[in-house]
Amino acid sequence: MNKMLSRTALAAISIAFAGEAMAVEWNVSVWGKRRAFTEHVEKLAELVSEKTDGEFTMNISYGGLSKNTENLDGISIGAFEMAQFCAGYHRDKNPSITVLELPFIGVKTLEEEVAVSHAIYEHPAVKEDLARWNAMPLMTSPMPQYNLVGTGDPRDTLASFDGMRVRATGGxxxxxxxxxxxxxxxxxSEAYNAMESGVVDTVAFAPHAHLSFRTIDQAEWWTTNLNPGTVNCPIVVNTDAYEALSDEHREALDSSVEESIEHYLDNYAELLGKWESILDEKGVKRVEFSEEELAEFRKTAADPAREQWIEDMSAQGLPAQELYDLVMSTLEETRSGN
Known part of the structure; x- marks a missing residue:
């Protein structure tokens, strides 16, 4: 009887340890605070936990694990399992993705941004590029076109940009x-202080970032239609951590991406709906550029930037023209599908 009880007890302990071994917790490195830019990460964690009955959880850290400019480095050494970063923070570390940061590539909606980003992430050259950091792309963080907030006299012509100190990264x-x-x-995270101290006159952000990082609080004017481009900010996972997942946990993660992106898009649409009233509330003047000025900006910036990018990336051994063409063809397909 005692032997039987002992066996039963050992079996119970074994089951308990087996259950504990099945539990997986990933650390996720983002920055700032919870905002529209991170809602898909929050949703992903929620869905994965639900699908695995709490066996696979994500600990999302806002700046506690790494600087935002060092998240890719952290992924490479396995300091955490998932991270968000922006290509423009370190173009030399992820040159293939910077095609998505070229100015005036023509993306008009967040849905289009998702389509072109995910198409690029699936390209073998991009996967190989990120594999140098032991990173796998999981999903994008789609952002609308950037525009400027500034202080002092509004910059409402290209000529007025001469000498303008602007916080802007990448393309x-x-x-x-x-x-x-x-x-x-x-x-x-440093943009507000840079603006407050006069290091920069203007800051280029998407609306959510102007709110989250409080640059809107200093703004006297806002460009409504400059739309020079946006930055690309992937969510990546550590390759070893991904491959170590059980089939069930990997399926829970992969199958949650689309719904997480949809949640992000719905949330961002709500924010954009409030943006105009926020400008009114803060007394921010709207600056609208003429079509002539915009056409000149595109002519001056878009063509030379694209040609230079293709030349530079080709010299690094990347299929640069192919990547650029993939962006254009994906845009065309997305629009024809709508």
Whole structure:
């Protein structure tokens, strides 16, 4: 009887340890605070936990694990299992993705941004590029076109950009540089202080970031239709951590991406609906550029930036023209499908 009880007890302990071994917790490195930009990560964690009955959970850290400019490095050494980063923060670390940050590539909606981003992430050259950091792309963080907030006299012509100090990264920064502005790539978390101290005159962000990082609180004016481009910010996972997942947990993760993106899009649409009233509330003047000025901006910035990017990336051994063409063909297919 005692032997039988002992066997039963050992079996119970074994089952308990087996259950504990099945539990998986991933650390996720993002930054700032919870906002529209991170809602898909929050939704992903919620869905994965639900689908696995709490066996697979995600601990989302807002700045506690790494600087936003070092998230890809953290992924590479397995310091955490998932992270968000923006390509423009370190173009040399992820050159293939920077095709999505070229100015004036023509993306008009967040749905189009999702389509072109995910198409690029699936390209073998991009997967190989990120594999250098032991990273796998999971999903994008789609953002609308950037626009400026600024202080002082409104910059409402290209000529007025000459000498303008602007917080802008990646291809957007290059675009402003081509029309005489002086871009600086301070991180989003540093943008408010840079504006407050006069290090920059203007800040280029999507609406949610102007709210989240409080640059709107200093703004005297906002460009409504400049739309020079946006930055691309993937969510990536550590390859080893992904491959170590059970089939059930991997399926829970992969199958939750689409719903997480849909949640993000719905949430962002709600925010954009409030944006105009926020401008009114804060007394921010709207600056609208003429079509002539916009056409000149595109001519000055878009073509040279694209040609230079293709030349530079080709020299690095990337199929640059192929990647650019993939963006264009995906845009065409997405629009024809709608």
């Amino acid at each position: 957007i920064g290059k675009a402003f540089e081509m029309v005489g502005a002086v871009p600086t790539s301070v991180t989003s």
